[in-house]
Amino acid sequence: MDIKDIRQLFPILNQEVNGQPLVYLDSSATSQKPIQVIEALENYYRLDNSNVHRGVHTLGTRATDAFEGAREKVRKFINAKSTQEVIFTRGTTTSLNTIAVSYGVATLKEGDEIVITYMEHHSNIIPWQQVAKRTGATLKYIPLQEDGSISLEDARATITSNTKIVSIMQVSNVLGVINPVKEIAKIAHENGAVMVVDGAQSTPHMKIDVQDLDCDFLAFSGHKMCGPTGIGVLYGKKHLLEKMEPVEFGGEMIDFVQLYESTWKELPWKFEAGTPIIAGAIGLGAAIDFLNEIGLDTIADHEHQLSAYAFDKLSVVEGMTIYGPKDPASRAGLITFNIDDVHPHDVATVLDAEGIAVRAGHHCAQPLMKWLKVSATARASFYLYNTEEDIDKLVRGLIKTKEYFSDVF
Known part of the structure; x- marks a missing residue:
C-alpha cells in the first residue's frame, strides 16, 4: 500500500493545526488510529x-x-x-x-x-x-x-x-x-x-x-x-x-x-x-x-529509512545534539535531541506553532536523563504514516526555532 493511501486511512492527519498542515511526530507517546479501528x-x-x-x-x-x-x-x-x-x-x-x-x-x-x-x-x-x-x-x-x-x-x-x-x-x-x-x-x-x-x-x-x-x-x-x-x-x-x-x-x-x-x-x-x-x-x-x-517488516523498513533520513538531516543542524546510537540500523524510528541554549519545551512550543507535534520533557525516564546529564530532551518519533516531507518540515521548523531564539537573546 502506498504511503499516500496509508495516510488517507488516518482521519486525524487531514487537518490543520495553528494554520499549518499537521505533522504528527509523537507516535512513541501514542499512535494515531486508522478508520478501521x-x-x-x-x-x-x-x-x-x-x-x-x-x-x-x-x-x-x-x-x-x-x-x-x-x-x-x-x-x-x-x-x-x-x-x-x-x-x-x-x-x-x-x-x-x-x-x-x-x-x-x-x-x-x-x-x-x-x-x-x-x-x-x-x-x-x-x-x-x-x-x-x-x-x-x-x-x-x-x-x-x-x-x-x-x-x-x-x-x-x-x-x-x-x-x-x-x-x-x-x-x-x-x-x-x-x-x-x-x-x-x-x-x-x-x-x-x-x-x-x-x-x-x-x-x-x-x-x-x-x-x-x-x-x-x-x-x-x-x-x-x-x-x-x-x-x-x-x-x-x-x-x-x-x-x-x-x-x-x-x-x-x-x-x-x-x-x-x-x-x-x-x-x-x-x-x-x-x-x-x-x-x-x-x-x-x-x-x-x-x-x-501493511506488514510488520514493511513498517520496520519504512521507519528505518525515515530514521536514517532524519539523522542525516538533523546532524547538519548547527548546535544540535542527538542522543543514542549513530548507526540507523541499530536504532528504532525516533530521534531524541537538544538544541544548544534552547529548552526542549520552547522547541516544542515553536514547532507546534508550525503545526509540528513533537514530545518534550523527561519522557518518563528521569534516571536516563541524569545519565545523559540533561534535565529534558525533545523527541520526534515516526510511524508508518510519516514521510520524508514530514522530516523536512521538522528540520525547517528547528532552524526557525534557532533563529527565533537567537534574535530574542
Whole structure:
C-alpha cells in the first residue's frame, strides 16, 4: 500500500493545526488510529454492546466472540502458544505492575536480585523499586555504553546466580536503542532468572515472536500500535501464570465463591476481574488486522529509512545534539535531541506553532536523563504514516526555532 493511501486511512492527519498542515511526530507517546479501528469501536457500541461471558442472548454472544477473537489475534501476532497466555490489561504499566506484584513479591526474598537498565521507562523501574522494598531483594542496573546501548559483556557481569528477575525494554523510548533481549534472556535463564520484556516501543514496529525471544513475560499497549487507549496485553508463559495469584478480585475471575474462601477461573480469566475492556480489545484486534495488512517488516523498513533520513538531516543542524546510537540500523524510528541554549519545551512550543507535534520533557525516564546529564530532551518519533516531507518540515521548523531564539537573546 502506498504511503499516500496509508495516510488517507488516518482521519486525524487531514487537518490543520495553528494554520499549518499537521505533522504528527509523537507516535512513541501514542499512535494515531486508522478508520478501521475507529469503525470497529463504533460498530461494537452501535450493534453489539453487551457484557461478555455472562449472557446467552445474541448481543452477549456476539460481544464475547469478538472479544475472545481479539485475544486469538493477539496470540498469533506475538506467536504465543495459547490464548491462555494472553491477558488483557489497561496497558504496559498495568502489565508490568501485575508481574511485579503477582510474581515478584511472591517469589523474591532477601539476597535475591532484580536487574534492569538505566534507560528504562518509569513503569519498568518503580514497580521493581517497590518489590525490592517489600522483599529485601536488591535492584541492580546494567551499565550503558557511551552511545546508550547495552553490551552483552556488561549483561553477563551484572546478571548472577542471585538474579531472579531481569526486566528490560526491547526498544528505548528515548534513545531508540534496540536491545538484544533474546540474548539477554538466554543469559538470564542460564542463571535461573526469568526474563521480562517491556514491548511498548517494539511491538508496534517490528515482528515479535515470544517463543523465539524465549521471554517469560511481555508487556505492551494497544494505543501505541494504532489501537485504542486503555487496552494492553500481558503475555506470560503458562506454567508461570498458573502459579501466580490474581492482583484484583471480584466478578468474572472467580470459579466458585463460598463464605470464607473462593477459587479462581482458569487462565487467562483469573487475571481479568470485573467487566473487561471489551471495546478496547475489539479495537486492538482491528489494529492488529490493519498492521498485518501493511506488514510488520514493511513498517520496520519504512521507519528505518525515515530514521536514517532524519539523522542525516538533523546532524547538519548547527548546535544540535542527538542522543543514542549513530548507526540507523541499530536504532528504532525516533530521534531524541537538544538544541544548544534552547529548552526542549520552547522547541516544542515553536514547532507546534508550525503545526509540528513533537514530545518534550523527561519522557518518563528521569534516571536516563541524569545519565545523559540533561534535565529534558525533545523527541520526534515516526510511524508508518510519516514521510520524508514530514522530516523536512521538522528540520525547517528547528532552524526557525534557532533563529527565533537567537534574535530574542
